[in-house]
Amino acid sequence: MTPDLIVFLALGLVAVGAAVGMLLSRNAVYSALFLILNFATMAVFYLVLGAPFIAMVQVTVYAGAIMVLFLFVIMLLGAEHLERHTSVDWQKPVAVLLGLGLLGMVGYLLVSGQVTLGTITTPEQGYGSPLEIGRALFTEYLLPFEITSVLLLAAMVGAIVITRRDAPNRKKR
C-alpha cells in the first residue's frame, strides 16, 4: 500500500461520502455544503495529479462563485424543505437500478482489463503550471478562449433578462 494509494483512497472516500450526503440530505443548504466539500476534495486531487492551476481555478470558480450563488438562491427562495408531495415515485428504484447497471458495466470494463491505460507518476517540475496553461490558451486554444468569453457575456445578459421583475412586455394575461 504505497503512500499515494492511501492518499487516493482517503480522498476518494471523502468525495463519495460528500456526494452521498448531498443526495440524501433533506435540507438543500446541507446538500450545498456537502457539495462544497466534494469540490474541495476535487481540488486536492488535481494537485495530486499535477494540475495546480486547475486546482486553484476549481477552488475559486466552483467552490467559491458557483456554490455561493447556489446558497444565495436557496436562501432567496427559501426552498430548504419543499419536498412535500411525491409523484411518479416508480422512477426512484429504476434510477438506482440503472445507476448500478452503469457501475457494473464500467467495473466489468476495468476488471476485464481490456483497457490498459497507464499509471500516475509524480509530475515533473512545472507540468500543470499556470505559465504553460496560459501559453497553451493563448496559442493553440485562442479561438475557444474568445468564444467562452462571448458565452459568459451571453449568460450574464440572459440571467439579467430572465429575472427582471417589471419587464414591460412580459406575459400579457
Added chain:
Amino acid sequence: MVPVEYYVGLSAILFTLGVVGVLTRRNAIIIFMSIELMLNSANLLFVAFARTFEALNGQIFVFFVMTVAAAEVAVGLALIVAVFRSKSSINIDDVNSLRG
C-alpha cells in the same frame, strides 16, 4: 503509483451518484447540484488522463468545462428564480405545461 483505473472507477461512482440525484430528487436546485457533481467527475477524469498521457489538452479542456458550467449555473438559477416567481414552487414535477 496509482493506476488510472482507480480514478476511472471513482469518477464513475461520482457520475452515477450525480445521475441518481438528478433522477430521484424533485427539488430543482438539488438536481442542479447533481449536474454540477456529474461535471466535476468528468473534469476529474480529464485531469487524470492529462496526467497519464503527459498532455495539457485535458487540463485546458477542464478549464473550458468550468467556464461553461459557470455560464450554465447563471442561466439555470435565473430560470429557477423566474419559475419560482410564477409557480411559487420549484418542484420539478409541477413544471409540466409542455405535457402532450
Added chain:
Amino acid sequence: MNFLLEPLNLVTFFPLVGVLLLLFIKKDSAARWISLVTALITFGISIWMLTLFNQSDGGLQMEINLHWFSFAGWDIRYALAVDGLSILLVLLTTFLTPIAILSTWHAVEERVREFQIFFLLLEVGMLGVFLAQDLFLFYVFWEFTLVPMYFLIGIWGGEQRMYAAIKFFLYTMAGSILMLLAILWLGIEQGSFHVPTLISLGGIPADIQIWLFLAFAAAFAIKVPMWPLHSWLPDAHVQAPTAGSVILAGVLLKMGTYGFLRFNIPLFPQAARELAPLMAFLAVVGILYGAAVSFSQTDVKKLVAYSSISHLGFVVLGLFALNEQGIQGAILQMVNHGISTGALFLIVGFIYERRHTRALDKFGGLWTVMPVYAVLTLIVSLSSMGLPGLNGFVGEFTILLGAWGAATGVLGSYWYAALAALGVILAAIYMLFMFQKMFLGPVTNKKNEGLPDLSRRELLTLIPLLVFIFWIGLYPKPFFGLMSASVEQLVQLVNVLP
C-alpha cells in the same frame, strides 16, 4: 434520286405511289383501276429486275446495303438483296397481287378505296420480307404485313371476321416475339444484324444454335402453319374476302417457309441438321392430318384451307431434306402452291359471288350448268392433286425424291418419304371428293339451275394461272435454272461438317 431508282427499292416501294394516288380519289371504279395499274406496273418492274438477274451467280445480287441508324452501339443497316432463293417468291407476289385485285371488281362494294390501299400496303410488306437482308429490317416488314391483313379480314371479312382477324394477328405476333429475342441475341453476341455477315461469321456453339433455331422456328411454324399451330388458318381463310384469301394462301404462308429457308438453315446449320428429323416429322403429320381433316369438311373454303396445310407440309419436308432435290423442289412447290391454291380460292370466290354460300352439299351437277367453270376447276384441282405433267407433280416429285434420298442422310429413315407419298393418295381423295360434290352428278338444287358461266373478267384472272400450271408442269427448266446456283451454295453451307 438514284436511291429510288435501284431496282429493289423501286419494286418494293412502288405500290406506295398507288397508295398516294388513292388518297385523293373518291370514285370506287377509279380506285380499282389505279390500284390494278399500280400492281401491274410493279409486276413490270419485277420483270425488269428479272432481266437484270444473273442465273449463274448464286450469291446476293442488286444488293443495297446502307447504314440505317445506330442504336446503343448496334449498327442497323438498310439492306435489301435478291438471290436464287427469293427471286421466284418476289415474282409470285407481284404476279398474284394484280390477279387478286382484279378478282375484287364486284366482290368488294363498300369502302373500295381503303381496301385497295390496304392491299397495296400488304404488297409492300410482302416484298420487303422477301428482299430484306438485315434481321431488323426483316422483322419490321414481318410485323408490317400483319396490319393490312388484319384490316382486310377484320373489315371486309365474313360474319365472325373480328374473331378471325384478332386470332390471326395474335397468333403471328406471339410467335414473332420469340424470334425478336433470338434476333436481339444474335445482334448482341455476333455484333451485327446483317444476314450475310452473320452467315460468314458463323461460330455459334451448337447447343445455343438449337435454342435460336427453335425461337426462329416458333415464329415461322405458326406462319406456315405447321401442324400443332394451325388452328388460326381455317378461321382466317373462311372469314377473309376472296382477294384476301388468295394473297393469304398464295404469299403470306410462304413467308413462313421462306423464313426457314433464309434464316433457320443458313444461320444455324448444325441445329438444322440435328432438328431436321423433328421438323420432317411435324411436316409429315401436317401432310396426313391436313389431308384427312380436309376430306371431311362441309365448307369448301375450309377444305381448301386445310389442303394448304397439307401442301405446305410437303414444302417443309422438302426444305429439311437438306439436299438439292429437296430444297429446289420445296421452292418450286411454294410457287406451285401459290398458283394452284390461289386459283382454287378464286374459283371458290366465283361460286360464292353467285350462290353466297360455301356449303358443299348446296352444289351438285354444276358441270352441266357451267361447263367452262367445271373444266377449269378440274385442271386446277388436278394440278393441286399433283397429276404428272402439271406443276404440282414436279414440285411434289422432287420433294419426295429429296426426302427419300435424305433418309440415309440427315432424316434418318425412309418412313418420312413413304408416309408423305401416302399424302399423294389422300390429296386425290379430298380433291375428287370436292370435285364430285360440286360438279358431278345430276343438278339437284334448284338454285343451281340458271347460274351464269364465267365472265370474261373472271376468265382473265384464271387464265394466267393456268398458263403457269402447264408451263411449270411441262418445262420447269427456266424456274429451276433461276434457283439452282443459290441452292447449291446453301446445301454446301449446311452439309459442311464443322
Added chain:
Amino acid sequence: MLLSETTNPGGVFSLVPWIVFFPVIGLLINLLFGKRLGEKFIGTVASLASGAAFAVSAALFFALQANHGHPVVVPFLEWIHIGDLAIDWAFRVDTLSVTMMLVVSGIGTLIHIYAAGYMHYDVQYKEDPASYVRFFIYLNLFIAMMMILISGDNYLMLFVGWEGVGLCSFLLIGFWFNRSPDGTPGTGNSYAAKKAFIANRVGDFGFLMAIFTTFWVTHSLQFDEVFHHFEEGLVPEWAIWAIALFMLLGVTGKSAQIPLYVWLPDAMAGPTPVSALIHAATMVTAGVYLITRSAPVFSAIPEVQGVVATIGAVTALFAATIAVGQFDIKKVLAYSTVSQLGFMVAAVGMGAYAAGMFHLVTHAFFKALLFLGSGSVILAVERGHHPIGEDAHGHDHHDDHHGHDDHGHAFDPQDMRNMGGLRHKIPWTFWTYMMGTLALAGIPIWAGFFSKDEILTDALHFSLPIYIILTLAAFLTAFYMGRQVWLVFFGEPRSHGAEAAKESPRAMLIPLVVLAALSVLGGFMNFPTTHQFGHWLEYTLGHFYHATQFNANVALGSTAFALAAIYLSWLVYGQKPRQTVKEADPLEKALPGIFEGMQAKWWLDDIYEEAIIKPYQRLAAFLADVVDWRFWHDWFHERVLRDGFFGLTRFLANPVDLGVIDGIANGLARAAQGSAAALSILQTGFVRNYALWVFVGVVLILGTLIFR
C-alpha cells in the same frame, strides 16, 4: 439390253413425237371447232388423228426393221435437271414400244370409227347431244397419253403417261357424270370414276416408291442406265425386292390384279367403246408392258418372279369364278379381262416375256371385238326397246318414262336375262362375236389358243401349281363364254327389246369384221415353230428371251379342256334355254352357296367398303371434328389460351392487386398508428421521466458497445 444409239436419229425416227402430237392436234381441233361442225366432222377428225398415229407407228415399224431392231432414243426436250437428277422428254423406239404403238393406235383407230356410230345413238338416249364432242376429245387425249406411256425413255415419262391414262379413264368412266350405271339420273357413274382414279392412285403410289428407290440406287431413271446397273449386279438385294414389289403394287393398280382390281368391273359404267379401248385392249395392259420393259428388274431374283406369277395366276382363277356368276353382259367381259390379265402377269412373272406380250396382243384383238360386239348387242336391244334414229324419223319420245317395261323397274339393256335368240336378229354381230368367243376360249386355229398355249407350256416348266391354276382358269373361261353365248344368242327372245332388236349400222360393223379377222389370223404371228413375234421382241429383250418349245400334250390338254367346258355350258344353258327373265340361273340350283358368292363378287367390294373406306371416313370425321375443331380450335385456343389469359388477368386484378399490394400499404399505415399510440404514453410531462429515458438510452448504448 442393246444400248440404244442416241446420236441424232435421222429420217423416220425423228417422226416419233408425232405419235403424241397427232392425237393432241385432233383434240384441239375438236375442242375449238367441234361444236359448230357437227358430229360427222368430230368423228372423222378424231379417227383421222388416231389413224395418223397408227401410220407413224407403222412407218417406225418398218424403219426399225431396216435398222435391224436396234433401239433408237429421240430426245425431245429437257424436263427436270437438279443435281444428278436428269430427266428429259425423250422417246424410245424399240421393238417392244413399236409393238405396243401398233396395238394401241391400230385398235384405237378401229374403236374411234366404231364410236363415231355408237355414240350417235348413245347421246340420243342420254338426251345430251352436246357431249358428243366431249367424248372424242377425251378419247384422243387417251391415245396421246397412252403413246407417252409406251414411248417414254425413262420411268418418269412413263409415269406421266401412266397417270395420264388414269385421268382419261376417270373422265371416260364418268362420261355420263349425271347418271348411274343403269342409265337413271344419279351419281353412280361419278362414284365409279372416282373409285377408278383413287384405286389407280394407290397403285401409282407404289410405282412412285419404286421410282424413288431406283433413282437413289442407280442415280438415274433412264432405262438403259438403270438396266445396266441391274445387269452388272450393282443393285443391293433389298433394293431389288423393294423396287420389284412396289412396281408390282403399281401394276396391280393399273392392270387390275388381286388387291386393286375392284375398279375395273365398275368401270363398265362408261360407254362401251371406252370399255373396249381402255378397259380391255390398251390401258390395262400398261402394267404388263411395264414388267416386260423392266425385265432385268424382275428376273434378277427367282423368288420375285414367283410372287408375281402367283399373283397373276390367282387373279386369273379368282376373276374367272366371279365371271361365271354375272348377268350383265359387260360385267362378264370385265371379269374375263381381269382373268386374262392374270394370265399375262403370270406369264411375264415367270420370265416368259414374249408369251406374255403375245397374249397381250391377241387378247387386245378378241377382247376389243367382244366388247364392241356386246356394245352392238346392247344398242340393238335398246333400239329394239324404243326405236329412235333414222327409221323412226321424228324423235318419238313417246315412252319418256325411260323405258320401263311391264314389271315397273327400269329396263336394263345390258342384262343378259332380257336377251335371248338374237342370232337371227343381229347375224353380223353374232358371227363376229362367235369368232371372239372361240378365240378367247382357246380353240385351235383361233388366236387365243396359240398365246394361251405358250403361257401354259412356260407355266409347266416354271412351276406345276401355277400350271394347274391357269388350266383351271382356262377351263372356267371357256365355260362362262359358252354360258354367255347360249344366254344371249340362242334360245327365245325374252323381252320386247330382244324381240325387235335391229342390226347396228355399217359404221359399227366394219370394225367388228376387221377385229374378227385379226382374232382368227392373229395366232399365226407367233406360230409355235417359227416364233417370228418372239424373235421380233428379242431385239429388245436380249438374253431375257427364250423361245418356248411347242409341247404337244399341253396343247391337246388345253384344247380338250376348252371343248369339255363348252359342252358343259351347253348342257347347263344351251339344252333348255331360259324362258323368262325372272327364273333362277340353273347353276344356282346346282351349287347354291358358291353361285351366290360368285354373283356377289365374293363380297370383296363390301369388304373394302367396310375395311378401308368407312374407317377412313370415320377417322377423317373424327380428326376434323373432335381433334381439330373441338380440341385444337375450341379447347386449346379458347379454353387454354383465351380463358387462361382472362383468368390470369382476373387473378392479377383482384386478389393480387387489391389484396396484397393494397394490403401492404394499409398495413403499414395501421402499424404506424398503433406504434404512435403506444409511444404516446411516454409523454408524461415530467422532465424527470425524459431524463430517465435519456439515461436508459445511454446505458443501453454503452452496453451494446461493451458487450458487442
